Amino acid sequence: MSKISFVSFCVEYYADRTNQPSEKVYELFKREKVLDMLCDDYEDLHGMSLEYMMQFINQYLGGDLAC
Numbered sequence: 001m002s003k004i005s006f007v008s009f010c011v012e013y014y015a016d017r018t019n020q021p022s023e024k025v026y027e028l029f030k031r032e033k034v035l036d037m038l039c040d041d042y043e044d045l046h047g048m049s050l051e052y053m054m055q056f057i058n059q060y061l062g063g064d065l066a067c
Helices: 003-018 022-031 034-040 050-061
Strands: none
Touching: 003 022, 003 034, 003 050, 022 034, 034 050
8 A cells, every 4th residue: 555545544534433524634634743644654554453543543633532
């Protein structure tokens, strides 16, 4: 999976899990530097399970999403 596909997938999946529009999640990820983290740490992150990835992102954002 390419970095761009991985980042897009994370945005879409997080949007689905939080019942938010993907555009809003993209802007949140951009503002909070999640997009940078996903690109910079791609090699380490893309092997995580989806549930763990959503929890990781949520913790990074300081949220309380129950995945």
